[in-house]
Every structure is written in structure tokens, then in C-alpha cells.
Amino acid sequence: MEDFAEKQVATATDLTKAPISQALLFFALPTLGSSVLQSANGSIDAVWVGRLLGTDALAATTNGNLVMFLLTAFVFGFGMAATILVGQSFGRHDIAMARVVTGTTVGAFVPLSIVVAIIGWFIAPDVLALLGTQAEIEPLARAYLQVTFLAMPAILMQTILMMTLRGSGDAITPLMFMALAVTLDVILNPLLILGSGPLPALGIAGSALATAIANYVSLIAMLIYIYRRNLPLRLRGDELRDLLPDLKILRLIFVKGLPMGIQMIVVSSSMLTMMRLVNREGVDTTAAFGATQQLWTYVQMPAMALGAAVSAMVAQNIGANLWDRVSRITRTGAVYAVLMTGALVLVLLLADRQAMEIFLGSDSPAIPIGQHIGRIATWGFVAFGVSMVLFGTVRANGQVIWPLIILFVSMYPVRLGVALGLHDWLGSDALWISFPVAMVSTLAMASILYLHGGWRKSSSMDIETHGPNAVVAEVSQTAEAALPCNALAPASPAALKIDVLD
Structure with missing residues (x-):
């Protein structure tokens, strides 16, 4: 089992051994590329809506985009917390724990995102009223926001997976599938807004539907790629039990992720x-x-x-x-x-x-x-x-x-x-x-x-594994501002210690 884990570590970039200057640049550039693609996608979508449907439609999309940003902001914080835990696990060559963290994160947030999508569809008018949406654009904004809510499970799950992949040292896979989502979104926007061939003209809802389809297709393609390439974070067989969230890990992700989302x-x-x-x-x-x-x-x-x-x-x-x-x-x-x-x-x-x-x-x-x-x-x-x-x-x-x-x-x-x-x-x-x-x-x-x-002081949470799936956590409270103490002490070889300050 240990030999297999070592081989799995070798399939990702080992950020503990690679030359720092080169590895940091090569890791940052694909992440930068993903950000540029995401921003460009938003700009292009705005151009399509503005030119094909007019100023009122463009104003209506602002409400949906704001809601999507707020939801993604919170998930970003939780994804960042998972990224840190996955990264520390990879640093210790403990692939089993990295998979437990990934499974817990996905297993918790996928059902939550589905619930948000269903509830969001029904409360969209109330959300728009809360945002003070003008009466003349409310019907357009409602149509756009309801379909945007349906896209959220794919968008949020992709966000989580891409961030955990980066924690494992893989910045290329997220870039590839971000590019796929953006390309599909750009192509589908005018087709679904105006209609083409068998595709109906859906107006502003077509723009949101294009985003939804693009992200669901990209998500499915990324999952197929992860399993076909046997990337380290894939779950198979008994490992699928890791999708049942470990409550202590989930608590840690929530406690650490919430402040990052609030930022x-x-x-x-x-x-x-x-x-x-x-x-x-x-x-x-x-x-x-x-x-x-x-x-x-x-x-x-x-x-x-x-x-x-x-x-x-x-x-x-x-x-x-x-x-x-x-x-x-x-x-x-x-x-x-x-x-x-x-x-x-x-x-x-x-x-x-x-x-x-x-x-x-x-x-x-x-x-x-x-x-x-x-x-x-x-x-x-x-x-x-x-x-x-x-x-x-x-x-x-x-x-x-x-x-x-x-x-x-x-x-x-x-x-x-x-x-x-x-x-x-x-x-x-x-x-x-x-x-x-x-x-x-x-x-x-x-x-x-x-x-x-x-x-640098590690004191708030030690997670130990006794076997491939058993997790025991002990929490000790220490103020964040405490002076460094024993920061360089080696971790016990018999246990994985994920060091995160409270």
C-alpha cells in the first residue's frame, strides 16, 4: 500500500523537491491563465447580452452575477482550506488522507449546492426584491437568476475540484477544463440567446443556460479525465466511502474556510x-x-x-x-x-x-x-x-x-x-x-x-490516521498571535499531522 502511495505522489508535481523559482513560476502561470479566462468569459458574455438583447438585459445580468459571486466567494474559502489540507497531506506523502479531505469536501458541498439550486429557483423573486431590482428589468433578471441557480452545482463542484487539484501540485488540469468551459460558454451564448436550427430562442435565459451547459459538460469531462489518467485524488472501490463527510475534517474546513470567504x-x-x-x-x-x-x-x-x-x-x-x-x-x-x-x-x-x-x-x-x-x-x-x-x-x-x-x-x-x-x-x-x-x-x-x-506554531488540530480510512482528531485551542514554539519539530512517522492554527 505504501509503495502504491509513493507512485501516486510521483504522478503529481512534487513541490517539496522541485527548484523553487522554476516550480513557482510554472505553477502560477496556469493559475493566472485560468483567472484571465474566467474574467474574459464574463466580459464576452456581457458583450453578447448587451449587443443582442440591449441595455436592460445587460443590467438584469448584474443581479445574477452578484449572487453567483457571493456564493462562489464562500465556496472559494472552503476550497482554499481543503487545498491547504490536501497540500500538507501530499507533503507528507499521505495520499489516503488527501483523498479523505477531497471526499469530505465534495461529499458535503455537492448535496448542499443542489439544495441551494432548488431553493434558489423558487426564491429568486425574493432575492431580486432584496437587491432592490428595478421593476422594469425584474422579469429579465428573474429568468436569468433562476437558470443561474441551476448552474451552481456544476460551478461550485468544479471550483472545489480545481482547488484540490492545485493542492496536489496539478495546475494544468484546472486550466484545461476552465478553457473548455469558457469556449463552450462563448459559443453557446449567441446560439441560445437568438436560437439556431433546433435550438429555441431563449433570450436572457439562454445566456445563463449556456453557462450552465458549459460548466456541466466541463465538469463531466474533467471527472472522466481524472479517472482515465488515474490522478492521485480519484476515489475508487472502498475509497468511495470517503464521500461520506468526516465531521471533524468538515468542521476544520468550515472553521478555516469561512474567514477566507468573508474576506x-x-x-x-x-x-x-x-x-x-x-x-x-x-x-x-x-x-x-x-x-x-x-x-x-x-x-x-x-x-x-x-x-x-x-x-x-x-x-x-x-x-x-x-x-x-x-x-x-x-x-x-x-x-x-x-x-x-x-x-x-x-x-x-x-x-x-x-x-x-x-x-x-x-x-x-x-x-x-x-x-x-x-x-x-x-x-x-x-x-x-x-x-x-x-x-x-x-x-x-x-x-x-x-x-x-x-x-x-x-x-x-x-x-x-x-x-x-x-x-x-x-x-x-x-x-x-x-x-x-x-x-x-x-x-x-x-x-x-x-x-x-x-x-508557524502548529497547535490547533492534529489528524492521525490508523489505517487507510480511520480518522481520529484532537483539537487544542491556542491563540493565533502566540509566539512560535517547536515549529521545526519533526512529525511522528506513525501519524499524519495536518498543522493548522486556530
């Missing part, structure tokens, strides 16, 4: 608050800021990809007790973040007018405003990139509460404090200055957390 909500809610302030500056300023946000979406992608790659690599190396490599991975990730994000910032500043014209047209009076916003604020994303790397490292050992607190402080007291406190003095420039100030403050606090936060 995305904090960032999104702070941006909505900023939009209220920007809207007071006039239509041209709002349009300029909207275009700037579109550009910033792509500027921050390398940082997000590097943060995910660093987290997966660090998790495996913590599992293998290679703490010297953990520090080197973090330093390398920080250098890449500065270089990659800095290069995009420089390109955007040099070609800011051309970039603005993509969204605003060549004669828009909002273009100079957008250029001004970019010159004041865009450089802050370099600090943001390094922060994501530091957060990726500390999260790999389960430190999830302090990153949430840091982001909340940066988004609200710092960013909004600067935007409101300096507005009488600086006018609208106070809004734009608040962005780099918040990012630099995030980096300062993240650096203190990384250097002095005690995240």
Missing part, C-alpha cells in the same frame, strides 16, 4: 461603499472609475495567481517539515510579485489613454479623468502583490483570522478614513489616494504578521 465579501462591500462616494463626483468621473476598475482587474491577477501558487507550495513543504524552503518560496514569490505586477503597472501607465479608449471610446471626456486616477493609484498594486504572497504563506498553515482582520482594517478605517477625511482638502483626489494608502498599509500589517505573528 472576499469585505473587499467587495468596501468597493460598493467607494462607488457611492465616486457617484457623487459626477457621471464622467463614475465612467472613468468604472473603466479603471476593469483595468485593475487584470493588473491584480498575477498577484492573486502567485498567492494561490505560494499557498499550495508552502502547504506541501509544511507537510514535509521543510521550513527553510517555506521562507525561500515566500521570498521568491515576493520578487515575482514585484516584477510581474510592476511590469503591468508600467505598461498601463505608459499606454493609459489607449487602455481607457477600449472602454470609453476615443472622444469621451472621462478619459483624462481615468488617466489621472490611474497615475495616482495604480502603483499601489505592487504592494498588493507582495501582500498576497505573504497571506498565501501564512494561510498555508491555517492562519486565516488575522488576514481577515488586516483586510477589514485596510478597507474600512484606512481606505474610507482617507477618502472621507481628506476630501474637503483634496477633493476627489482623496478617493484615488485612498487606494494605494490602503494597499501599503495592508503590506505593512501583512509583513508584521509574517515576521512576528506566530503562524
Whole structure:
């Protein structure tokens, strides 16, 4: 059995032995590619809806996309927690535990996503009323949102599987099937919106149905690929019992995943608050800021990809007790973040007018405003990139509460404090200055957390396996801010210890 497990480990990228600089770059680039594809897919879908159905239909999709984002945000947090546990298991070459974690995650969230889809179909009108959807677009928004809910089981399960695969060291498989989903979605959108041959014209519901079909087909294809290639996380025979969630592992995934999901909500809610302030500056300023946000979406992608790659690599190396490599991975990730994000910032500043014209047209009076916003604020994303790397490292050992607190402080007291406190003095420039100030403050606090936060201390949960499927968990409560103690102590060879801080 042990020989078989060793062979299975060899089928995935061993992030505990590969050269750090090369492995981190090759792992981050497919993750970056997946993010670019996902964002481009949303933009293309918006173009199809806007051009084929008009402005009202495009506005109606906003409601469905917001609901989908909120649900995906929470699942992202739980998927990240599972990624960390899978990564630490792979670092210890314990494939059985990696499969237990994967089975627990899938077995818990697939039924939950189906329940959400069914309930969501019936309560869609109530959700739209809660969001304050305008009466004239409510029928369109309802049709779009109901079909979007039907797509959620596939979208959420794909998200979980792709994240656990990355935890095992495989970033290529998620990229392949993200590309498949995006391609199908782009092709099916106009066919189902307008109808073609035997396909009926479904209007705005056709756009949501295209997304649903694309994701279900991609999910099925990915499962077939996982089993045909015998990837390490597949479950067969008696291993299918792992789909019955282990309650102690599920509790750990929930406790660690919930704060990471909330972080995305904090960032999104702070941006909505900023939009209220920007809207007071006039239509041209709002349009300029909207275009700037579109550009910033792509500027921050390398940082997000590097943060995910660093987290997966660090998790495996913590599992293998290679703490010297953990520090080197973090330093390398920080250098890449500065270089990659800095290069995009420089390109955007040099070609800011051309970039603005993509969204605003060549004669828009909002273009100079957008250029001004970019010159004041865009450089802050370099600090943001390094922060994501530091957060990726500390999260790999389960430190999830302090990153949430840091982001909340940066988004609200710092960013909004600067935007409101300096507005009488600086006018609208106070809004734009608040962005780099918040990012630099995030980096300062993240650096203190990384250097002095005690995240290396392993004390909150030990999971031991006595046989291939038996799991016994013992939980001990320790404050996250405790000083490091015995962080380098070797794990017992007779037990798997997944070290995650409370």
C-alpha cells in the first residue's frame, strides 16, 4: 500500500523537491491563465447580452452575477482550506488522507449546492426584491437568476475540484477544463440567446443556460479525465466511502474556510461603499472609475495567481517539515510579485489613454479623468502583490483570522478614513489616494504578521490516521498571535499531522 502511495505522489508535481523559482513560476502561470479566462468569459458574455438583447438585459445580468459571486466567494474559502489540507497531506506523502479531505469536501458541498439550486429557483423573486431590482428589468433578471441557480452545482463542484487539484501540485488540469468551459460558454451564448436550427430562442435565459451547459459538460469531462489518467485524488472501490463527510475534517474546513470567504465579501462591500462616494463626483468621473476598475482587474491577477501558487507550495513543504524552503518560496514569490505586477503597472501607465479608449471610446471626456486616477493609484498594486504572497504563506498553515482582520482594517478605517477625511482638502483626489494608502498599509500589517505573528506554531488540530480510512482528531485551542514554539519539530512517522492554527 505504501509503495502504491509513493507512485501516486510521483504522478503529481512534487513541490517539496522541485527548484523553487522554476516550480513557482510554472505553477502560477496556469493559475493566472485560468483567472484571465474566467474574467474574459464574463466580459464576452456581457458583450453578447448587451449587443443582442440591449441595455436592460445587460443590467438584469448584474443581479445574477452578484449572487453567483457571493456564493462562489464562500465556496472559494472552503476550497482554499481543503487545498491547504490536501497540500500538507501530499507533503507528507499521505495520499489516503488527501483523498479523505477531497471526499469530505465534495461529499458535503455537492448535496448542499443542489439544495441551494432548488431553493434558489423558487426564491429568486425574493432575492431580486432584496437587491432592490428595478421593476422594469425584474422579469429579465428573474429568468436569468433562476437558470443561474441551476448552474451552481456544476460551478461550485468544479471550483472545489480545481482547488484540490492545485493542492496536489496539478495546475494544468484546472486550466484545461476552465478553457473548455469558457469556449463552450462563448459559443453557446449567441446560439441560445437568438436560437439556431433546433435550438429555441431563449433570450436572457439562454445566456445563463449556456453557462450552465458549459460548466456541466466541463465538469463531466474533467471527472472522466481524472479517472482515465488515474490522478492521485480519484476515489475508487472502498475509497468511495470517503464521500461520506468526516465531521471533524468538515468542521476544520468550515472553521478555516469561512474567514477566507468573508474576506472576499469585505473587499467587495468596501468597493460598493467607494462607488457611492465616486457617484457623487459626477457621471464622467463614475465612467472613468468604472473603466479603471476593469483595468485593475487584470493588473491584480498575477498577484492573486502567485498567492494561490505560494499557498499550495508552502502547504506541501509544511507537510514535509521543510521550513527553510517555506521562507525561500515566500521570498521568491515576493520578487515575482514585484516584477510581474510592476511590469503591468508600467505598461498601463505608459499606454493609459489607449487602455481607457477600449472602454470609453476615443472622444469621451472621462478619459483624462481615468488617466489621472490611474497615475495616482495604480502603483499601489505592487504592494498588493507582495501582500498576497505573504497571506498565501501564512494561510498555508491555517492562519486565516488575522488576514481577515488586516483586510477589514485596510478597507474600512484606512481606505474610507482617507477618502472621507481628506476630501474637503483634496477633493476627489482623496478617493484615488485612498487606494494605494490602503494597499501599503495592508503590506505593512501583512509583513508584521509574517515576521512576528506566530503562524508557524502548529497547535490547533492534529489528524492521525490508523489505517487507510480511520480518522481520529484532537483539537487544542491556542491563540493565533502566540509566539512560535517547536515549529521545526519533526512529525511522528506513525501519524499524519495536518498543522493548522486556530
